[in-house]
Each structure stands twice: as structure tokens, then as C-alpha cells.
Amino acid sequence: MKFNESRYSEMIYKRCGKSGISLPIVSLGLWHNFGDVDDFENARKMIFRSFDLGITHFDLANNYGPSPGSAERNFGKILKEDLYSHRDELIISSKAGYLMWDGPYGEWGSRKHLISSLDQSLKRLRLEYVDIFYHHRPDPSTPLEETMITLDHIVRQGKALYVGLSNYDHIQTEKAANILNELGTPMLIHQPKYNMFNRWIEPDLLNLLEDKGIGCISFSPLAQGMLTDKYISGIPANSRAANEHGFLQPDEITENSVDKIKKLNQIALNRNQSLAQLALAWNLRNNAMTSVLIGARSVEQIEENVHCIDNLNLTIEELKMIDEIISED
Numbered sequence: 364m365k366f367n368e369s370r371y372s373e374m375i376y377k378r379c380g381k382s383g384i385s386l387p388i389v390s391l392g393l394w395h396n397f398g399d400v401d402d403f404e405n406a407r408k409m410i411f412r413s414f415d416l417g418i419t420h421f422d423l424a425n426n427y428g429p430s431p432g433s434a435e436r437n438f439g440k441i442l443k444e445d446l447y448s449h450r451d452e453l454i455i456s457s458k459a460g461y462l463m464w465d466g467p468y469g470e471w472g473s474r475k476h477l478i479s480s481l482d483q484s485l486k487r488l489r490l491e492y493v494d495i496f497y498h499h500r501p502d503p504s505t506p507l508e509e510t511m512i513t514l515d516h517i518v519r520q521g522k523a524l525y526v527g528l529s530n531y532d533h534i535q536t537e538k539a540a541n542i543l544n545e546l547g548t549p550m551l552i553h554q555p556k557y558n559m560f561n562r563w564i565e566p567d568l569l570n571l572l573e574d575k576g577i578g579c580i581s582f583s584p585l586a587q588g589m590l591t592d593k594y595i596s597g598i599p600a601n602s603r604a605a606n607e608h609g610f611l612q613p614d615e616i617t618e619n620s621v622d623k624i625k626k627l628n629q630i631a632l633n634r635n636q637s638l639a640q641l642a643l644a645w646n647l648r649n650n651a652m653t654s655v656l657i658g659a660r661s662v663e664q665i666e667e668n669v670h671c672i673d674n675l676n677l678t679i680e681e682l683k684m685i686d687e688i689i690s691e692d
């Protein structure tokens with residue numbers, strides 16, 4: 364398989380916190396559209412085109428599918444068949460913490476769950492190690508020390524190069540990052556949900572990450588597709604909200620949100636951008652943000668989204684207009 368030789372000059376790479384790693388400012392997640400209910404050839408094309416566009420970071424989790432685990436299995440197959448010679452050019456992440464198998468060890472943050480889950484993921488991915496291993500969500504019942512000691516152990520075993528946390532708030536993140544620092548395995552990155560409709564990480568978590576030199580990669584930066592022009596005139600058949608396996612529920616597409624989407628779309632058009640590109644540029648405006656973690660159903664969506672890099676600058680007036688639109692009742 365031959366890839367675009369200028370791919371690294373066409374993408375922007377940003378240092379992940381104060382680590383040695385740089386990530387593409389647009390990364391691809393395999394939560395939807397890569398499972399065994401999906402078209403495998405389309406999945407393969409999306410991975411190839413992403414890599415061709417300079418996307419070096421692919422994000423997975425134990426449970427992505429459906430069926431759970433099938434996104435890792437499919438990615439492992441694509442990697443083995445066509446991308447393995449490029450393994451050292453890739454940052455591949457996985458996660459554990461959400462429900463994956465029956466019984467008391469199939470989810471959350473115990474040593475038992477994390478180690479067993481990563482072993483399963485490595486088999487599905489056909490890899491000896493992942494580049495980043497995340498604890499997917501905080502566990503209110505397991506001592507934080509147990510979870511962090513396990514992440515440190517996993518790195519020392521060579522099964523992950525770096526560790527990250529997802530969905531932890533700023534207080535939990537600070538405690539966890541301090542424990543990891545003491546153990547000698549600094550936290551590389553945080554993965555929170557962040558988009559124009561959901562700004563919960565402002566300002567505390569973002570400030571903490573910047574202060575501590577931890578990177579940040581935002582998931583659902585397009586609000587699962589709502590921050591594109593696709594829902595402006597209803598719910599199209601080829602959309603996540605219409606898909607029986609889609610996480611976005613049709614009742615989330617309210618009149619109020621469509622009204623905001625239309626106004627935001629107008630700002631994007633005035634900038635000669637699509638709304639998806641504006642939403643990604645907006646997400647990346649923050650210094651603490653290393654990368655936006657997009658999802659996609661097609662090569663065309665990935666191409667469009669990567670072109671956000673053509674215009675990342677937002678004026679103070681544009682930012683103000685966006686804030687006003689978002690805060691309208």
C-alpha cells in the first residue's frame with residue numbers, strides 16, 4: 364500500500380502537553396462506523412484516507428462496535444494487512460472502564476478489570492502494545508491509587524507507552540495526575556467531551572491541564588454531527604440520529620438546537636468554511652487543546668473536517684457571536 368508522501372507536511376502536529384509526543388490536530392475515533400454491523404471496506408478506506416491526510420492518531424476502546432470489541436478487531440485486521448509497516452508512525456489508543464463483559468470485573472477501575480481488558484484489546488488489535496491506554500471513566504468505588512498504580516504497572520510491563528484519563532473532572536484529574544507523577548508515569552493526556560454545546564471543561568479542567576503540562580483531546584467535537592449542516596432541514600436517513608446503532612437520539616435535535624445550528628452555519632459560510640470546520644477551529648482555539656477527536660461515516664467527511672486547518676483563526680467578534688448564539692434560550 365502506497366501512501367501520500369507529503370502527508371506530514373499537509374497536517375499540523377501539536378505537542379501533547381509537556382510530553383515528547385506530538386499529535387495531529389485532527390485525530391480519528393472509531394466509536395461508530397467501524398464495528399461488525401458496518402461496511403468493512405468503507406472502514407478500511409476511511410483509515411487509509413486519514414493516514415494519507417496526515418492523521419497519525421487512531422482512538423479506540425475495548426467496547427467500540429457494535430458488537431463490543433469489533434472495532435478493535437477490524438482495526439487490527441486493517442493494520443495487519445496494510446498498515447503494519449507504518450506501525451511506528453501511528454499513535455493507537457484504547458481504553459477500559461465501561462461495561463465490557465459480565466460479572467463484577469467487566470467494568471470500572473479495578474486492577475483486575477484494567478489488566479484483563481487491555482490483554483483482550485491487544486489480542487483483538489494484534490498488537491504487543493498500545494501507545495496510549497486510558498481509564499475511560501472515574502470509578503467511585505475503587506481507590507484512585509489502585510487504578511493509577513495499575514496504569515503505571517501497565518506502562519512498566521510495556522503494554523502501553525503512555526496513559527490517559529477520560530471523563531474525570533478537574534478535582535479527580537488533579538489527584539490522579541499527582542499519584543501518577545509520584546509513581547513516575549506522568550499522565551500524557553485527558554480525553555473529555557467538548558464542543559460548542561457542551562463546555563463543561565471550561566475553565567477549571569482546561570486550566571489544570573495546561574498548568575500541569577497534560578495534553579487534551581476533545582471527543583465529540585461536532586456534538587455527534589449536530590455541529591454540521593446535516594440536521595438543518597430534518598433528520599436525514601444517513602445520519603447517526605437515524606441509525607439504530609447511533610448514540611445520538613432524534614429527540615436531541617430540538618427546534619432550539621436547529622435554530623442555533625442555522626445561525627452558526629451562517630457564521631461558517633461568512634468565513635468560507637463549513638459548520639463542521641468552524642466547530643473544529645473553535646474547539647482548537649484553546650491553547651490547552653492538543654487535538655480534536657472526530658468521528659466519521661465517510662472519506663468525504665474526513666476530508667472536509669481536516670480542511671478546518673485552512674482557517675483556524677477566529678476573530679473576537681466571531682467568538683462573541685458564537686457565545687451569544689449558544690447562550691440563547
Ligand SMILES: NC(=O)c1ccc[n+]([C@@H]2O[C@H](COP(=O)([O-])OP(=O)(O)OC[C@H]3O[C@@H](n4cnc5c(N)ncnc54)[C@H](OP(=O)(O)O)[C@@H]3O)[C@@H](O)[C@H]2O)c1
Nearest residue numbers: 392393394582583584585586587588591602603657658659
Ligand atoms: N472517552 C469517551 O468517553 C468517548 C465518548 C465518545 C466518543 N469518544 C471518542 O471520540 C470519537 C469521536 O466522537 P464522535 O463520533 O461523537 O465525534 P463527532 O466528530 O462529534 O461526531 C462524528 C459524527 O458526525 C458526523 N459527521 C462528521 N463529519 C461530518 C461532516 N463533515 N458533515 C456532516 N456530518 C459529519 C458523522 O455522523 P453521521 O454522518 O453518521 O451522522 C460522524 O460519525 C469517537 O470515535 C471516540 O474515539 C470518546
